[in-house]
Amino acid sequence: MTKEEIITLLRENLLEIIPELEGEAFSNDESLVDLGANSIDRAELIMLTLEGLNLNVPRTEFVGYLNINSLAGRFLEKIEAGA
Numbered sequence: 001m002t003k004e005e006i007i008t009l010l011r012e013n014l015l016e017i018i019p020e021l022e023g024e025a026f027s028n029d030e031s032l033v034d035l036g037a038n039s040i041d042r043a044e045l046i047m048l049t050l051e052g053l054n055l056n057v058p059r060t061e062f063v064g065y066l067n068i069n070s071l072a073g074r075f076l077e078k079i080e081a082g083a
Helices: 003-017 039-053 068-080
Strands: none
């Protein structure tokens, strides 16, 4: 799994959670809060992505990762560590 594949999964999951973003251009570096994601949305994004990647990691491991790029990097770290 590459970082780009994880970014694609994160973006797909984000659009599922916040359908209003469909068709909108947004950067992977934009804050999830600025994209309209509240704390519940962010938790759901992490949960859906963990499920999609078949990872068993506590969601608390992703606190402080505030945009798609940083989240993708953290997910990649967990995959590479064999989590």
